[in-house]
Amino acid sequence: MATLILTTVGTLIGGPIGGGIGALIGRSIDGEIFGAGSREGPRLEELAVSTSTYGQAVGRHYGRMRSAGTVIWATDFKEQSETSGGKGKPKVTTYSYSVSFAVALASRPIEGLGRIWADGNLLRGAAGDLKSNGILRIYEGHGDQPVDPLLSAALGAQCPANRGMAYAVFEDLELADFGNRIPALTFEIFAGEASELASDLAIQTGATATPDAIPQGLEGFSHTNGTLLQVFDLLSEFHQLAPQQQILPLNIAPAGTSQAEPIMLPSAIAASESEFGERDGTQLTKRGTPRRATSVRYYDIDRDYQAGVQSSNGRASNVGERAVDFPAALSAANAQRLAQRVSLRRSAKAERMMWRIAELDPELGPGRLVRLPDTSGIWQIDAWEWRDTGIELELSRFQYPQAAQGGSDSGAVWTPPDRAAATTVLRAFELPWDGTGSSDTPQIYAAVSAGPGRWAGANLSLSQNGVLSEIAFAPAVKAVVGQTISDLPPSSALMLEGDAELLVELLDPEMLLTSTDVAGLAAGANRLLIGDEIVQFLNAEEQSAGQWRLSGLLRGRGGTEEIAQLNQSAGTAITLLNGRVFDVPLTSFDPQTDQLAALGVGDEHPVLANFEGAGSTRKPLTPVHPRSSFDAQGAWHLCWTRRARGAWNWPDEVEAPLVEQAENYQIGIGPVSSPLIEWHSVEPLVSLDAAQMADISASYSGLDIWVRQTGSHARSDALRLAIVP
CATH class of the missing domain: 2.40.30 (Elongation Factor Tu (Ef-tu); domain 3)
Structure with missing residues (x-):
């Protein structure tokens, strides 16, 4: 029975990263267009654990990111039991569990999935191979995606196709590698280029954005919570953006990119009112605080998207630093460059200027760059207001982006090995009876193994005329x-x-x-x-x-x-x-025509093996210790010692057990397969009188005389007793 409450799939890093379209320079974009929101905005949530909580947001991913997703459907655990042993060995029953579930990954189409981590180790490698048994289906969220057959079978007609939402379905994922529980999962998501972020967010409001409206070096971003205002506001922290209000629809681009040169403002005009600027129409303010380092927390692409911190001065410290959460995928070098840029911009924006002019210039508006008479530097218009005393402008000091000083790297980090799945190697054989269990039942074994690489065991089947009948599962223990x-x-x-x-x-x-x-x-x-x-x-x-x-x-x-x-x-x-050799529970098969088949995770097709040593379990052992002698009457006496299947210890002064239903021997002269003459005996000896010896010597002199034990199912190899005199 399907259950919709499953809270065990979690995340190691990543998860909701926020926003929507935001104000690029505070009040310069109408709140009616973008909506209001707090300044807290998007944050890193490296410790977040995804659940199937009702109402949980599903992120919109751009570029390449790592996210936990949200469980939207699951089945109960499926239990399987496997009994091994027997044939004189204790029987052991082992239990294994599998589960099927679906995980929502993104609320916009994606291009596909890369690696999948389970409890910090790789469940799916970069080549797309699953490290544990199970089936993975990926739905990319396009408008024509079909209904998943497993969900459809469980939910019936009410099953949605989840169009517009990317999700993954695990079918019968084996849990043995995770302690028979569902592991904490995170997914590497590929969702186009990170440069799509600004334009995709802007278009939701009817605006546009240029491709360079995101910080350089950004390789991934996710938008899960927060407002559009907060996302653009956050982007502008690292890469100062400005609305081009002279263009319809509203276009968002890096500040200053649409201007060949900053505009020279006219001289400020005086007014009797003092609520804006000084009486001469200007007012310069500085915060006066010493410049502090800025640190940026981000997702490090060189550390499997684990959270990293880079400081603008190259030395991470919690003392006196102003931290910025930037939930994006970056290299360490690019993160430090952005930290330096934020630090410089914050220092520059601490200097603000109030400036009143007499006439409204259509070229002036929020985001435009200007110069001031008799004042150095470049300023940016943050806001303006049209009053009866003139046009009142709020300006802040502007700095063009500067190249980062120094450099940084991600440092040493452990990453789980991505070993490709090894293909199965199979050998099937029958061995002589070991003395345990029934002496009449063939003892069939399989050496199931693999070369270098990860191998998760294989399902064993009997192949009869190309039809496979499942027998058992060989665990992930490579035979030598x-x-x-x-x-x-x-x-x-x-x-x-x-x-x-x-x-x-x-x-x-x-x-x-x-x-x-x-x-x-x-x-x-x-x-x-x-x-x-x-x-x-x-x-x-x-x-x-x-x-x-x-x-x-x-x-x-x-x-x-x-x-x-x-x-x-x-x-x-x-x-x-x-x-490590696997005991194959076969009761009825033809070793001459049937084959053993194995199919593991890394096998494209079943691996087949013929049965070697067919019949060796029930084949009697060759007699030993041949002896021959003549008596006084010329009779020839030949004797030997019996051996028995399974009686390997052979203690002194104790006769070997019979094992077979009756004791019987074939004695012959000439080829073993077609003897020239033969005798049979029910005891380990045969005697030929003088007359028989004369005839034998006359016809077969110089040939070998041999003996074979005839067992319940087969005959032994021949023991050479003597040469006919």
């Missing part, structure tokens, strides 16, 4: 896999080969191999599946990143001694058989 980079020569697999060495290369340099001792080998440590052979190693020495030298090899483990007698060339796949 790779390949040999030297040949593995044949071995008798009879004893520990202390001088034997093998060079291997692991798929991810962060994967590790460790050394052990003889007791560790006896306990089953360091088992490495090389092709179809299981090898144990004593020593592991890293030669370079990802490359290792293994020495002290114990070959042909787990009944794979026949494979150990073959040469395995460089490039053979290897897998460390430890707890």
Whole structure:
């Protein structure tokens, strides 16, 4: 059931940044056009946490910014359980949770999203890849955007398309990476060019603005709360603006840009009234306060939009500084340049002049630059009033923008790594029975892994004729896999080969191999599946990143001694058989035609793997210890020792368990697949009398005689008993 109250999606930085169109020079723009508002205006809100609070404003973003957004719809948590273990191992049930929700991002169209942060780490990288399982759909807020299918299914006919509002929909976002809770999210929003800010705000009132009406170096801005008056008033703090009232509609531009030269005012006229200026029609006032440094708080683009502070004198201090909140995306150098500009402008505007003239000049008006007779400098008209005694002008000292002195940078900062999603590597294989669970059930395993980079696990499925049937989810624990980079020569697999060495290369340099001792080998440590052979190693020495030298090899483990007698060339796949190998719960499949499939976040298509070592779980082990002898009557007696699947300890003076339903052996001469002559026995021996021996010797002298155990499901490899005399 959908619930509309969800207050757990938050922000690390950013959020509402304010304003609307504001007065560029105080009273110079009619309040009827722009509306009134307090001087507090837009502010940085780095600690703001977005919620689904009713009535919360959705910002208008320009350029590139980082914002939390507002949750507008969400589902209840979806719980999934996964049981692992069995086959003699304890069963463990783990639970995972996912949730679907929608977040409003902007109340004007955007161009798209960049990175997304979750609890300060990247949930979505710059390449657009999600770091956790789930589906992300982005709606840019255009007038023709469709209804989201998930919201439509949940809300029905009342579901809005939210046209004019950009929003994002997360479908089944897995929460395992966030402690099974919804993380605090913030979004990198791309909304055109920051230069669109002034013209877009101005057009809401029927005015226009020139592209240079914003401070140089501004890369992003957001308008969420406050009035239009406050936004333009704030912009004018950094980049003095003036209305061009001689042009209709009203146009807003940097002060002085429309004038070739400042206008020379006529001499002031005297009047008996003293409410404006002195009796001679002029009055100069200075605040007289010492110039103080100005600091600017902003969003630093080089620090992932975290809040930064730059001072006009290059030394940040809380003592005696006048701080200005400028909720915009800037570099540190540009922020310091703006701080210096504000400091100079505030110092200049502390000097004000009252000036009365006799006639109204159409060229004079708020925002125009003028010179005064017998007075140095350039002045700007802040306001004027037409009275019966003349035209009364309020002026302030004007300074053209100056280049910033010195420089600044953002300093050292930690940013979360944006590791691209690694593609899944899959190996599926069957292993000899380990003695746990049923001896009749194939033990299928999957080595699910990935190379360098971020990997969030993968869904496993059985592929039958191209149709996928989901089996389980392999968690984000990379199996230790790779390949040999030297040949593995044949071995008798009879004893520990202390001088034997093998060079291997692991798929991810962060994967590790460790050394052990003889007791560790006896306990089953360091088992490495090389092709179809299981090898144990004593020593592991890293030669370079990802490359290792293994020495002290114990070959042909787990009944794979026949494979150990073959040469395995460089490039053979290897897998460390430890707890990172995934136990695949398969009951009915055809290992000859079916495949295992894996699909992770970084995989465009399912990764397929054939089943290796098919039948090895239920294949009997090859008998050992062949013995032959002749008695006094010329009879030939052949015997051997039985081995059993899963009975790896093989204690002294205890016969190996049978495991199979019955004890049965095939004895033959000639090719194992098509013997020239064969016998069967229900015990580990066979006897041939003198007459039989005479016939056998006459026909098969010099050929091998061998034995295979016949099990419940398959036959073992053959053991060579002797050569026919």
